[in-house]
Amino acid sequence: MNLNYLDFEQPIAELEAKIEELQLVGSGNALNLSDEIDRLKQKSDKLTESIYSSLTPWQIVQVARHPQRPYSSDYISRIFDDWDELHGDRHFGDDNAIIGGVGRLNGKPVMVIGEEKGRSVKEKVYRNFGMPKPEGYRKALRLMEMAERFNMPIITLIDTPGAYPGIDSEERGISESIAQNLAVMSRLKTPIICTVIGEGSSGGALAIGVGDQLNMLQYSTYFVISPEGCANIIWKTVEKAPLAAEAMGVTSSVLEDLGIVDETIAEPMGGAHRDLDAMAAKLKESLIAQLDTLQDVPLDELLEKRYTRLMNYGKEA
């Protein structure tokens, strides 16, 4: 089994393996296999298209957590120029599960905050698997307040399995650090654009997710409790996670219907990881357009709209 492919993608993996094999054979001798290779490639694309056109919510959760899924750092390096990373909460430490810094989006200075899971084992440990502690959220808060002072819009990239559930996290007030961000982000006098790029898990995601515009990449997911956690509570087994994912409506299409998500940004066929550059370009394009729109709105109006939007969550449209 090819670990770069998810369970339900194995038929694609098999075709891709065949293509690779033919390419190897073809390069080693005079046989012209290119027709056959093209045919298989077409078949593989078709298969990908058909599998991805009818993904279940649980399959989307898996794509959102794909080991090859692009992380904040992948997007930051492709979208923002003149990047300076900034560190530390000024009270306790620096949390590597959250990256923060200033860069330019299409020439305009912006503050960027992103949650980062880490790809290699070593990096995952360094990033605490993308589970921020209080100092991470407080770093984010410090940077966002700074952005307000210097009239920089804030771009956040959400991708976390949740705030870190640990002793030290509780000792330093993880709840308060999240709550404080929610409160302050509701009134920061600068445009805020939030995008779920992978997994948006509960309060740990929302803590950098209050703003004027909420995007989700097509195969990202956003939930109040992980499908496994939900299944564990209701069915007493994680095996029922697919049912939980279905019931909770963890995908952008459902969340758009509920009026929570504003825009779904389409991913390349087969998911963002199949074509990172194209995905980054698409996200960049959306962010530029959205920021232009938001910057045209007078600040008072922007803040009133943000507040009204918060107050209306859950009301029938």
Added chain:
Amino acid sequence: MSWLDKIVPSVVRSEGQKNSSKVPEGLWKKCPKCDAVLYRPDLDTHLEVCPKCDHHMRITARKRLDIFLDEENREEIATDVLPVDRLKFKDIKKYKDRISIAQKKTGETDALIAMKGQLQGIDVVTVAFEFAFHGGSMGYAVGERFTQAANVALAERRPLICFSATGGARMQEALISLMQMAKTSAVIERLKQAGIPYISIMTDPVYGGVSASLALLGDINAAEPGARAGFAGPNIIEQTIRQKLPKGFQRSEFLLEHGAIDMIIHRKEMRDRVGSLIGKFTNQQPSLASSDDLESDVVDAVDVVEPANVDVDTPEKTED
């Protein structure tokens, strides 16, 4: 009678036999912490605090507001806000049915009640979570009622006092519940900007999404003695870090020690302490008459009966 029953002393044996007691059901309550069996009417005068070990038992939201507010000038608000099932959520039961069950069980329409009233003569708005309603979880109705209560506080410049008791956000309303965290936090921020005091009092237990929003945003954060409060539940933390948690972890004493709360307030002192605080924050003088009465009511200790011979109704569980 098996050989095992024969060797067990008769006193112990009688404990499990319901019909052996002639005491009417519900007249006695066993303290979930120290096992003392307490006479209900006395426990009532003690505001459901065990006179023997001082354990603060869970009380209903209605009782909470009843013992907290002055008797005069109470008015329940936001009663027209009712739970909604936007997702048509269904697991092994329909969410709609779960709501009806909770409503029947508690007599409340959702897990938060809100009241305008007075505390020692000072105008206030108070809200209290009903833990028996779906674990006191926050969905749309809870968030909306809290917000409406806060809006009354804003409009009439009354201090807002919240008694939380909750397992967190309500799963069955999924992301709508999560967004109630943002919503309640935003309205609290407006109170803050307007200089209206918000006092958050955590009562056992306060976890998850409520802890990570409205419960820890008070100008004053306080908790009842021994209340458990935190972001992640102890089980989840133990599973994550694969080690036992220290004793007293996430109790109010722990929160005080780590700077999360300003003070621990005994239930019997709740009116006086909060009255004294909001009096100073709003530069008013609380009138102490009503609380003096209360004080004289609760000074006598009640008799504590040994547990062997009486029936007890099922108590709440405490874990340590």
